[in-house]
Amino acid sequence: MQQFIGGRTPSPRSVLLAEVAQATQRLADAGVPSPRNDAEELAAFVHGVKRGELHSVKDADFDARYWEVIARREQREPLQHITGRAYFRYLELQVGPGVFVPRPETESVVGWAIDAVRAMDVVEPCIVDLCTGSGAIALALAQEVPRSRVHAVELSEDALHWTRKNVEGSRVELRQGNALDAFPDLDGQVDLVISNPPYIPLTEWEYVAPEARDYDPELALFSGEDGLDLIRGLERTAHRLLRPGGVVVIEHADTQGGQVPWIFTEERGWADAADHPDLNNRPRFATARKALP
């Protein structure tokens, strides 16, 4: 018999919220790092609502396709590949097979770069994003640094399929090519060079999370035995592109904070080389200034 307490009936839990709780448990059992978040995001995606609106989905409208996407996530397919979208700072980007899914730790690298460019007080700052992938870094800088001229380069044709969609209608000038010899026409003119290049040591392949190892392109992840092959080359590219006093910002693995700043030495024409932590206080990116003549 129904119990009445103070004239109100306890509201029954909606079907969708009960299914989300069950899906959360399944994802947790599969080793997904953020099971509640992903179960809710996928419920919102399938039902075409925002996460905060899940309670408003009527029981009769529960869509059984929810269990299909939960099964894919259980297999560790990235959440962003299933929904086709990734969030980065104030952007929503299109992503899928062939392109690296932008990561939250890169947002703090971009935050530092924005502050650095603003401090330069240049009217139309010239910015280059090497290894742009989805275009996340380049687009964030174009959006958040007024009057910036942002150039981006990417090698992989598979990645460019997504980059082109994302940069369409933006101020980002995109080129296909190798970052190591990119933009010879901008030599000595750039205010800021930024890159989140591949940096995982080949020796760490087995420790990489399944979402990255099985779905991010290999070209986006690995760079030689110690992971620093491309960064060593990008040091030369950045030096060639920057004007004297211009700044380079390079993301690296949290184990490489003691190595990357040492690539940007005074002998090679750099000043103020330093390393910086991300929001989890882990070493995350190196910066340096091209020395004045």
Ligand SMILES: C[S@@+](CC[C@H](N)C(=O)[O-])C[C@H]1O[C@@H](n2cnc3c(N)ncnc32)[C@H](O)[C@@H]1O
């Ligand atoms: C770790 S992902 C980063 C993508 C993007 N910058 C981001 O932060 O989301 C590295 C990217 O570098 C690209 N890449 C690797 N080697 C390259 C090279 N020599 N020249 C240009 N792009 C390269 C890969 O295809 C991949 O898109």
